Amino acid sequence: MHRMSRRTFLARSAAAAAALGLAACARDHRPDDRQRLDEARWRALEAAQDRLLPSSPGAPGARDVRATAYLDAALAEADTPAAVRARIRDGADRLDALAREHGAPDFAALQPEARDAVLAEFFDTPEGDRWFDAVMPFTLEALLGDPVHGGNPDGIAWDWLGHRPGWPRPAETRA
Amino acid sequence: MTDADVCVVGSGAGGGPVAFTLARAGRSVVVLEKGPWLREADFTKDEIDVCRRRTLVPRLTDEPHVVERPTDDGGWEWFSTADAAGWDLWNACMVGGATNRMSGFFHRLKPTDLRLRDEYGPIAGADVVDWPIGYDDLEPYYDLVEREVGVSGRVVAHPWADRRSRPDFPYAPLAEHPLAAAIDAVGPRVGLHPFPIPRAILPFPVGERRGCEYSGFCGNYPCSSGAKGSSRAALLDRAIATGRCEVRPHAMARRIESDARGRATAVEYVDTRDGAVRRVSAKVFVVACQPIQSARLLLLSTGPRHPRGLGNARGLVGRHLLFSTGGWGLGRLPRDPSPLPFVNRAVQDLYELDDPALGGRAKGGTIDLLLAHPNPIAGALSRVRRAGRPLWGDALKARLLAEMRDSTWLEFENFVDWLPLPDTHVTLSPHVRDRFGLPVARVRIGRHPRHVETGERLAAAGRRLLEALGAVDVVTRVRGLPATNLVAGGCRFGRDPATSVLDPDCRAHDCENLYVTDGGCMPTGGSVPYTWTIYANAFRVADRLLAAL
Numbered sequence: 241m242h243r244m245s246r247r248t249f250l251a252r253s254a255a256a257a258a259a260l261g262l263a264a265c266a267r268d269h270r271p272d273d274r275q276r277l278d279e280a281r282w283r284a285l286e287a288a289q290d291r292l293l294p295s296s297p298g299a300p301g302a303r304d305v306r307a308t309a310y311l312d313a314a315l316a317e318a319d320t321p322a323a324v325r326a327r328i329r330d331g332a333d334r335l336d337a338l339a340r341e342h343g344a345p346d347f348a349a350l351q352p353e354a355r356d357a358v359l360a361e362f363f364d365t366p367e368g369d370r371w372f373d374a375v376m377p378f379t380l381e382a383l384l385g386d387p388v389h390g391g392n393p394d395g396i397a398w399d400w401l402g403h404r405p406g407w408p409r410p411a412e413t414r415a
Numbered sequence: 416m417t418d419a420d421v422c423v424v425g426s427g428a429g430g431g432p433v434a435f436t437l438a439r440a441g442r443s444v445v446v447l448e449k450g451p452w453l454r455e456a457d458f459t460k461d462e463i464d465v466c467r468r469r470t471l472v473p474r475l476t477d478e479p480h481v482v483e484r485p486t487d488d489g490g491w492e493w494f495s496t497a498d499a500a501g502w503d504l505w506n507a508c509m510v511g512g513a514t515n516r517m518s519g520f521f522h523r524l525k526p527t528d529l530r531l532r533d534e535y536g537p538i539a540g541a542d543v544v545d546w547p548i549g550y551d552d553l554e555p556y557y558d559l560v561e562r563e564v565g566v567s568g569r570v571v572a573h574p575w576a577d578r579r580s581r582p583d584f585p586y587a588p589l590a591e592h593p594l595a596a597a598i599d600a601v602g603p604r605v606g607l608h609p610f611p612i613p614r615a616i617l618p619f620p621v622g623e624r625r626g627c628e629y630s631g632f633c634g635n636y637p638c639s640s641g642a643k644g645s646s647r648a649a650l651l652d653r654a655i656a657t658g659r660c661e662v663r664p665h666a667m668a669r670r671i672e673s674d675a676r677g678r679a680t681a682v683e684y685v686d687t688r689d690g691a692v693r694r695v696s697a698k699v700f701v702v703a704c705q706p707i708q709s710a711r712l713l714l715l716s717t718g719p720r721h722p723r724g725l726g727n728a729r730g731l732v733g734r735h736l737l738f739s740t741g742g743w744g745l746g747r748l749p750r751d752p753s754p755l756p757f758v759n760r761a762v763q764d765l766y767e768l769d770d771p772a773l774g775g776r777a778k779g780g781t782i783d784l785l786l787a788h789p790n791p792i793a794g795a796l797s798r799v800r801r802a803g804r805p806l807w808g809d810a811l812k813a814r815l816l817a818e819m820r821d822s823t824w825l826e827f828e829n830f831v832d833w834l835p836l837p838d839t840h841v842t843l844s845p846h847v848r849d850r851f852g853l854p855v856a857r858v859r860i861g862r863h864p865r866h867v868e869t870g871e872r873l874a875a876a877g878r879r880l881l882e883a884l885g886a887v888d889v890v891t892r893v894r895g896l897p898a899t900n901l902v903a904g905g906c907r908f909g910r911d912p913a914t915s916v917l918d919p920d921c922r923a924h925d926c927e928n929l930y931v932t933d934g935g936c937m938p939t940g941g942s943v944p945y946t947w948t949i950y951a952n953a954f955r956v957a958d959r960l961l962a963a964l
Contacts, residue, residue: 406460
């Protein structure tokens, strides 16, 4: 017996639909919209997530839970609304633009304190406030989700918060 | 010849008892379920899969609802849930329905809940009516549910204790978190009488079902041990074992066909995997696919004698939809290391209020006490703003440590009657269709000041109790919003065809072989979660239906 996860569940549904030539019936995907992050946006988001959840001794941060790779994969998922995908990407561009106004080549080139200042400036705008709401769920999923999804390696963030996961846990590893 | 004696649309708390009763009585039953057929071995306690993705519910871009809500200037605005973050009226599309995901906090209605109009009089702006049946009609079936679905508990005396035909529950109570004893000790000091909440959870293995494994992650999560009394684990698996009940998953009913005499003849359904359209004919049809979707299906089921839809000769289908309301609160205690997940206490001292501001005697409600849900992602996300502003960086991490690692949060949930309102109802959207090309349900959700007035009185009592326990940072929220996992009404039962859709046996007044057995029949909701009542009433109707077959 196996435990069905969303991944196998969706994969099976998609396979069944594809076999019948009906894949489009159930999906709203536009392939161009689901591309992986380009290098510039990855850099900006990685630098931002590192300030949203900084790493410190004994306390994992975004870097330790591979939060940007998680975000990149999540943005390509069919469950993620197109508006959320666009908001997160536009926010990455906006952070770079704000950094350039401060004389830096891009957001990731800033020192940590300067990144915090740019983020605070961004969050004071409605666009930045919405970006925060879009990016935090995936960042915290990477921190506190089951390691099977690609974040929280060996449950380090569960250990940090004294969290006891429920069981059964998903048994598969991400392909 | 028909394909089956009875076709049941929906496999949750309304459908399971009918399939179970009829199959065991020798009748053939086909159950149509829109969702997949997942079993214990498929379920995990993975927050991302179960709670944060569309694994158990349709994707909103494929199948939204339309919600209409009041605007500040007295009008209505509408939006599709595909476009509005935070709004979702799906609970679970899977064999067993939402009973897979319930917490299983089981309360009976009180005898007075079935005659609110008679007991407390009319309320301006609401359409309160009495039920066509009384508590004595339901009591044998509440009792049956305790045994067949499996309810664990312990009877203690309190002012609103249930009238029972047996002295105690058939299953012993679950092991309790130490806070339960603390609540019992503190309650009387603030004038309250906490009592153990019956749970639809087996404390030990019974038949094919394992007992509770105390993994926590109960509410929202389908149960991997089978201990939780889902319609699937408790009833359908046993109905299927008779050899006379067939469950067809991935089968979304889109229309009930009817003939020139007005009798229902077949259900037309779509296979959600390949889009194929199929039919099931039967002698009797039972609709139980959750009140919003049941109303939608009846409205879609036009026929020669039913130009406005089945059961809808008087235009009453979809009217007086009920939710539940009342608000909630929580408070913070020092971290208690006990791994036991259940506090299982409730307070019903305020089930009736006597308050001049409410016109004297008035209906109150129930306060359930529970540990805050252990979902860590949801817990962390609820802490990313302080005073409305983004909280991030080291300040966020410090807060997570203090509030998640070092604290235990005790929560209370209020259950207050959602009054039957003329402006809370289901119609078909003229604008939005789902991926099958069908008009989606348009749900208008009104407001009534009594929802908030009652909720505030309960919240004050909940706060008193939390503070007497030593909780700090106590927060309460009462906003009169609907709990969208608790839905009833829309197909009222009653004696008068001019004012009700169904007769007292939950058979449509205008279609003699059509029954509705989910919570849709309820004219008023009662101030508790509905599941036990839906189960009990569906068992009652199954007996009536069997006698009439």
